[in-house]
Amino acid sequence: LAQQVVSDPRLDPWLVLELLGHLIDKSLVIADGAPEPRYHLLETTRAFALEQLAAAGETEAMLRRHAQAVRSLMATLDADRGHVLPAEHGGHGSAMHELGNLRAALDWASSAAGERTLAYDLLGKSWTVLMVNGQTRECVQRMRQLWPPPADLPAQIEAGFCLAFARLNKDAGRTEHRQAAR
Numbered sequence: 388l389a390q391q392v393v394s395d396p397r398l399d400p401w402l403v404l405e406l407l408g409h410l411i412d413k414s415l416v417i418a419d420g421a422p423e424p425r426y427h428l429l430e431t432t433r434a435f436a437l438e439q440l441a442a443a444g445e446t447e448a449m450l451r452r453h454a455q456a457v458r459s460l461m462a463t464l465d466a467d468r469g470h471v472l473p474a475e476h477g478g479h480g481s482a483m484h485e486l487g488n489l490r491a492a493l494d495w496a497s498s499a500a501g502e503r504t505l506a507y508d509l510l511g512k513s514w515t516v517l518m519v520n521g522q523t524r525e526c527v528q529r530m531r532q533l534w535p536p537p538a539d540l541p542a543q544i545e546a547g548f549c550l551a552f553a554r555l556n557k558d559a560g561r562t563e564h565r566q567a568a569r
Contacts, residue, residue: 388488389426391456392449425484450495454505457492460485461512483520489513493529506533507540511547514555527555534563 389407394400407426410416415432418424428436440446464485489509496506510530517526530552536545553568 388456388460388485391459392453395448395452447500451502451505453488454492454496454501454509457485457488458505458509458512461489461509461516465512465515485516486520486522489516497529497532503533503537504540504544507536507548508544511544511551514551518555523555527552530555531563535566 390400390403393403393407407416411418411426415429417427417429419427437446440449493506493509493513495501496503496509506529510526510533514526517523530548533548534552536548540548549567552563
């Protein structure tokens with residue numbers, strides 16, 4: 388995910404990993420975890436990096452790439468439900484670690500500065516991650532905020548969003564859920 392977010396047409400994805408290694412060596416980035424490490428910036432480093440990103444006018448582009456990378460990850464996880472399910476239910480549970488990234492991507496995509504189409508697509512692909520992690524109410528609330536889908540939403544994204552919204556139907560009397568199912 389870090390590699391996808393940071394690389395762009397000017398920066399080779401493999402160079403990103405090499406540079407990430409240098410930052411880890413200098414203790415500016417912390418790598419936690421075994422087979423798939425999680426990367427964290429120290430708070431002071433994070434604040435400085437955000438300032439530099441804003442000064443360069445790259446904040447929106449970085450937020451967009453982050454949301455797109457999370458969407459790609461959610462599509463992969465949705466296709467392989469074993470990563471969504473926690474270990475106690477026979478899965479790997481790796482999706483559980485992505486809730487913070489997912490929320491940040493959804494917050495940006497749903498904002499006035501974000502891309503609403505990306506928000507619909509993210510929710511259509513991530514509902515299982517949110518549901519399995521006990522966040523069904525949050526997912527339904529986010530979907531309600533985007534309901535009804537706009538007329539110009541691509542059909543495949545609209546179908547994924549509506550199918551997810553209908554599947555989360557815990558209260559059969561909700562008009563939005565019935566409309567989504569139709």
